[in-house]
Amino acid sequence: MPEGPEVHREADNIRAAINGDQPIYIYFHHEHLKPFEKELAGLKVQNVEAHGKGLVISFEDDFHLFTHNQLYGKWYIKPAGSYPKTNRELRVEIRTDQKSALLYSASDIDVMDGESLVEHPYLSKLGPDLLKNPTPEQIAERAADDDFKRKSFASLLLNQGFLSGVGNYLRTEILFDSQLYPAQKPKDLSDEQLIRFGRSALVITRRAYQTGGVTVKEELMRELKKNGTKRRDYRHYLFGRAGKPCRVCGTEIQKLAMSGRRIYICDACQIHQ
Numbered sequence: 499m500p501e502g503p504e505v506h507r508e509a510d511n512i513r514a515a516i517n518g519d520q521p522i523y524i525y526f527h528h529e530h531l532k533p534f535e536k537e538l539a540g541l542k543v544q545n546v547e548a549h550g551k552g553l554v555i556s557f558e559d560d561f562h563l564f565t566h567n568q569l570y571g572k573w574y575i576k577p578a579g580s581y582p583k584t585n586r587e588l589r590v591e592i593r594t595d596q597k598s599a600l601l602y603s604a605s606d607i608d609v610m611d612g613e614s615l616v617e618h619p620y621l622s623k624l625g626p627d628l629l630k631n632p633t634p635e636q637i638a639e640r641a642a643d644d645d646f647k648r649k650s651f652a653s654l655l656l657n658q659g660f661l662s663g664v665g666n667y668l669r670t671e672i673l674f675d676s677q678l679y680p681a682q683k684p685k686d687l688s689d690e691q692l693i694r695f696g697r698s699a700l701v702i703t704r705r706a707y708q709t710g711g712v713t714v715k716e717e718l719m720r721e722l723k724k725n726g727t728k729r730r731d732y733r734h735y736l737f738g739r740a741g742k743p744c745r746v747c748g749t750e751i752q753k754l755a756m757s758g759r760r761i762y763i764c765d766a767c768q769i770h771q
């Protein structure tokens with residue numbers, strides 16, 4: 499499932515392809531959106547922005563297209579009027595003179611005005627987006643808030659109202675980098691530990707955004723690649739590496755299920771309480 503870094507990269511690609519242009523053709527698969535095909539064609543694209551795992555493309559005249567990829571949604575950018583080879587179903591096409599931005603398989607798609615956008619059930623509940631420069635102190639403060647401080651980090655990190663854009667691989671990797679055990683709760687940590695958590699959340703998420711999903715440090719990635727390590731094994735410190743040695747201390751990595759999703763831990767690196 500795409501997490502914040504992947505959706506932000508998709509937004510970058512769509513922005514580069516169509517922002518500032520006037521689409522000459524718009525297609526919507528869903529019946530309730532059909533009336534917007536004509537309405538939006540010819541209106542200038544004014545902004546393309548990721549919000550957590552959601553994406554908003556804004557047009558002139560206060561029209562906003564909201565999409566959420568859920569599990570399978572995927573955007574493609576192609577030369578105008580051409581399509582990728584895929585068995586997926588096309589849900590949205592925004593075609594300018596030069597490019598087509600094509601969304602496949604997503605089902606959570608809507609067009610609304612600015613006022614409805616602010617009240618959108620997904621967007622209105624989002625916590626700070628880690629790719630929009632909150633500070634470690636702000637994240638620490640949020641974790642210490644009454645709404646969140648009694649919950650485990652395992653559940654908080656999947657709660658888009660706490661921090662938006664974090665999903666399952668980032669959850670494992672952020673906790674590893676913070677040296678926190680998933681069952682720990684903000685109320686049991688010192689201010690210093692909370693700020694370290696905030697710093698890790700930012701560093702790991704930004705790294706994943708810059709590298710296209712890799713969470714290990716660049717030096718380590720280069721070294722592992724040189725040794726012929728495959729992407730699925732060099733990409734993360736712990737995620738997806740059950741039974742293999744921790745990259746930092748060599749302890750065998752364990753896989754657990756927490757808040758209904760798989761999570762990986764190193765018992766030696768993460769403080770067990």
Ligand SMILES: [Zn+2]
Nearest residue numbers: 744747764767
């Ligand atoms: Zn370790």
